[in-house]
Amino acid sequence: MSANQQAFPNNLKGDVGFSGTGYSCIGVPRLDCETATKPLTTDHGDFYLFQPYLGMDAAGYPTSMNGALFIQTTRDLGLPLPASALLLSSNHASGLITYHMLLVSDVSLDGKLYQNATIHLSFESKVSAVRPLAGAGPSGAINSNGAARVEILRGDRTISAEFDPGQIYIYFDPETASAGFGSFSGGRAYPAMVSPTNAHGDSHLTAAVSAILTTGSSDFSPATSTLAHATDLKHETMLSDFVSSCTDYDFTNLVGTCYNLPASSRLTTNRGDFFLYQPYNMNGNVDPSNAVRSSDNWGIFWTTFDAVGAED
């Protein structure tokens, strides 16, 4: 485990952001946990939250494969999420598409380090720019023609920047069970890619979607199958899994380890040089050295069509 994780407060006090598997069920997560049948009540009526993306753990219990964030803030009680991650979107496929990645991590912009910051990467493009990804099977896709941005929140600071053109691409590769924001200088796992890691065992959403597309697996909930068949970088989708920011990532056999972890690749923006780090890691059985780690952090990747609309 990483030293900075050991220092996290575990007492519901202080400023900190966490990520993990997200559960919405009655009972004990990873044991016997059922869908809620009674509502929570609000001033807008009864409220339910479901967990549609389910797999089965080794003990035979249904387990959530989705990711979620939990953030504590004290100094500034505004919403600790980037506004760009909360924009409205269109119900209709207009031909314009935006790819998103949300994570809590360490990031550097113009020489200033922001630790445990909430980071939203976005990439605005057109559906027509999506191309087949070589070697990734019939469902693999890449989109390298768009405008990439980042919004960073840490404490009461919000920083936004636009990446210089021609550095970032979006991809989905079910053969390696990975998707996200790759770069021509840092590879597919940099600046941020979601993918399973062997060190963590259970199946998660990116792995499940990939298994459905590559092997026709029926081991997952019907909603997961529906999601899989919409995952082609041209339609609305959502993937989550462990997120890596690694320039030397091992994609073989879903090992999911990062070699040369301290290295990050410089990306340039209109606000200066950008580096994204992978601070939350663990060692698994296959990566015993301190230099080779698997991410312990979760990222959420999703797509939206162009933003319009009004607030209730």
Next chain:
Amino acid sequence: MIFTAMMLLFAAGGAMAEPIRYTGFVITDGQLGNWKFHNARVVLTFDSDTKNVQMLDESCVGTKAAFNATGVAKVTIIDHERIATARFDPNQIFVSFDQEYGGVGFGSFAPGAPFVAASCSNPESLQPGYPLALHHGTMDFAPGTIWIG
């Protein structure tokens, strides 16, 4: 010396009472009133003060946990062209951190006899995994937690 002690207090995770907002984010399905949403961005918030955090022990809830049930809980749902914020009726939502097993998130009380932390009455009413709890992530390694792989 005094400054150093104060800095250590801050580094320990905010020992002094202060307002705090807990925020959860997930993309999922659900329902608010008659509105059924799919793959919507769901933001849960719970506004409180750190002075309201209580510690629950193993004899009460089977684990050691930080617990805060005093606050205002809201949910914001963003689904395509629609965004709505709803305020939960009081005494339904709590936040907790399971210090032994590494879970954190927004829990709720089951209908029926209320949980009373001081006397540990009706602990069976605690539902720590609903509406949104996190497990198997970066909080698994916070001090005192035991990782279950």
